[in-house]
Amino acid sequence: MIMKNVRKPLALIVALSLFAILLAACADNTPAAPATPADNVPFQIGIIQLVEHPALCAARIGFLRAFEEAGIAIEYDYQNAQRDVTTLSTIADRFVNNNVDLVLAIATPSLQTMAAATEDIPIVGSAITSYERAGVVDSNEAPGRNVTGASDMNPVRAQIEMILEFMPNLQTLGIVYSTNEPNSIYQAELAMAVAESLGLAVVTGTVTTTGDVQQNTLSVANRADAIWIPTDNTHADAMPIVGQVSIDTQTPVFPGENNMVMRGGIATLSIDYYALGFQSGQMAIEILTSGGNPATMPIRFAESYEYIINGYMIEALGLTIPAQFADYVWFED
Numbered sequence: 019m020i021m022k023n024v025r026k027p028l029a030l031i032v033a034l035s036l037f038a039i040l041l042a043a044c045a046d047n048t049p050a051a052p053a054t055p056a057d058n059v060p061f062q063i064g065i066i067q068l069v070e071h072p073a074l075c076a077a078r079i080g081f082l083r084a085f086e087e088a089g090i091a092i093e094y095d096y097q098n099a100q101r102d103v104t105t106l107s108t109i110a111d112r113f114v115n116n117n118v119d120l121v122l123a124i125a126t127p128s129l130q131t132m133a134a135a136t137e138d139i140p141i142v143g144s145a146i147t148s149y150e151r152a153g154v155v156d157s158n159e160a161p162g163r164n165v166t167g168a169s170d171m172n173p174v175r176a177q178i179e180m181i182l183e184f185m186p187n188l189q190t191l192g193i194v195y196s197t198n199e200p201n202s203i204y205q206a207e208l209a210m211a212v213a214e215s216l217g218l219a220v221v222t223g224t225v226t227t228t229g230d231v232q233q234n235t236l237s238v239a240n241r242a243d244a245i246w247i248p249t250d251n252t253h254a255d256a257m258p259i260v261g262q263v264s265i266d267t268q269t270p271v272f273p274g275e276n277n278m279v280m281r282g283g284i285a286t287l288s289i290d291y292y293a294l295g296f297q298s299g300q301m302a303i304e305i306l307t308s309g310g311n312p313a314t315m316p317i318r319f320a321e322s323y324e325y326i327i328n329g330y331m332i333e334a335l336g337l338t339i340p341a342q343f344a345d346y347v348w349f350e351d
Contacts, residue, residue, distance in 0.1 A: 060091035061120065061306050064113035066132055068125035069101045071254045072277035077144040077170075077295035081122050084299025090307065099128065101251070110135035120302055123167075125251055126152050126201045133165050140305050140312050143167030144298035145291065147201035147249065149317050158317040166305075166312040168297040169319050170249055172274045174208045176287050176323075178216065178246060181272050183340045184285065185244055190219040192242030192269075194235060196252035197224045205248035205274065213246075231256040232263060239269035247283075249274040257281035265334045276326040280348060284337065285327040289320040 065081075067074055078096070085092050097112065099105040110132045113121050120140045123129035129143045133154040141164055149155040149169065156162035158169075182188055191213045195202040206222070213220050223238040225231055231253060238245055245264075247253050253260060254277070261282020264271045273283040275291070297318055304310035325346040332339055332347070339347060 060093045062116070062118045063092050063094040063302070064109075064116070064118040064121045065094055065096040066106065066109045066113065066121060066123050066128045067096070067098045068106070068128045069251055069255065070098055071251070073249070073254060073275055073291040074124050074145055074251070076277075076291035077124055077298070078122070080292040080295025080297075081144060081299040081302070082295075083292075084296045084303060088303055090303060101255075103127070103131075106131040107135070114139065120306055122298065122302065126199060129154055129165070129167070130200075133163070137164055139164065140302075141165045141167075142298050142302045142305070142312070144295050145170050145249075147171050148204045151200050151204045155317065160314060161317065162313050164312050166301060166315040166317060168294050168301065169317055170275075170289050170291065170294055171319060172205060172249060172289065173287055173323055174205060174248075175212045177272065177274065178209060178212050178218075180285065180287055180325075181244055181246065181270075182216065183342070184272075184337060185270065188218065188243050190221060190242045192221050192223065192238035192245040193247075194223045194225070194238050194245060194250075194253065195248050196226065196250050198226050199250055199252065202248045202250040202252075205250075209246055209248065225252055228252055228256045228259075232259050235260050235263045235271075236267065239263055239267040242269065245269060245271045247271065247273040247278065249278075254278050257283065261331065264331065268335055270331075270335055270337060276324065279326050279328050282331065283328060284331050284335070285325065285343065285346075287323050287325050289323055293322075294320060 097109040114136050121132050123132045123141055123143045125145050129146055130152055132141050144167055146167055147170055150158060154165045193206050193209050195206040210220050221238055221241045223234040225234050257278050258281055260271055270284045273279055273286055276288040279286045327343055327347045329347045329349040
């Protein structure tokens with residue numbers, strides 16, 4: 019990701035426009051499957067995705083790119099549940115009935131639903147924080163089942179320590195998350211422990227739907243000096259709303275991943291979801307072409323992280339960028 023340090027007028031509509039651009043890029047940049055040799059039958063892959071937003075789309079694109087770069091012929095059936103639990107089950111049944119060779123499950127609810135539907139078809143996850151917490155593996159080191167994949171576990175302590183570099187006088191940290199997402203609950207628990215170990219008071223607010231986000235964020239913003247949000251799909255959908263509350267209350271928001279920052283947050287230290295998806299793709303290739311067994315294939319974690327700072331939101335809230343982060347400021351071209 020290239021960070022641009024170019025000044026332009028501040029407007030929250032920029033976040034909304036950027037979201038549309040990113041979603042279009044997700045669709046337009048999905049790589050085509052490599053050409054199938056005449057004497058070769060392509061692998062059949064099902065892709066079950068919880069909802070369409072930039073981080074999850076980037077993971078899907080990275081996964082498919084791994085096959086393209088390896089020159090491995092596939093045919094894939096991409097299905098998006100748009101956050102509907104019943105639809106997730108319908109998609110899972112579809113893939114089982116079609117007896118696909120492998121399933122890519124993007125986001126924790128997708129993986130849980132798919133794992134409940136079959137013990138035979140190999141399942142590779144992406145954008146899953148804790149496979150153990152989701153109950154789909156015996157352990158990260160030895161999954162023991164037909165499930166493996168790549169984790170998007172955040173460097174939670176480093177993220178909260180980063181907040182203190184922006185706000186050294188921070189006293190109360192707000193933490194908002196969805197109680198419908200095991201990944202969010204897990205990260206929130208970690209964040210609470212980290213914040214308390216750093217001597218910070220903590221206030222929390224929880225949601226179950228995007229419709230709860232505005233009022234919940236406002237409530238927490240009125241009681242906290244800053245807000246931290248995990249890689250939460252519910253809040254990822256509603257970041258322009260969060261960003262507006264942040265501006266209205268002058269409460270900085272520090273989300274868990276870079277696309278959320280670009281749509282209304284201040285800054286983060288994030289994994290690269292495209293790289294995460296590519297990593298999941300490499301695991302799938304190993305399973306399909308080299309006899310890899312998900313039961314004995316350890317969960318893999320991000321190898322690097324990236325900073326990103328939203329210059330628009332910095333200006334809107336009148337914050338000063340610490341000198342060590344000056345090279346990571348993002349403005350739209």
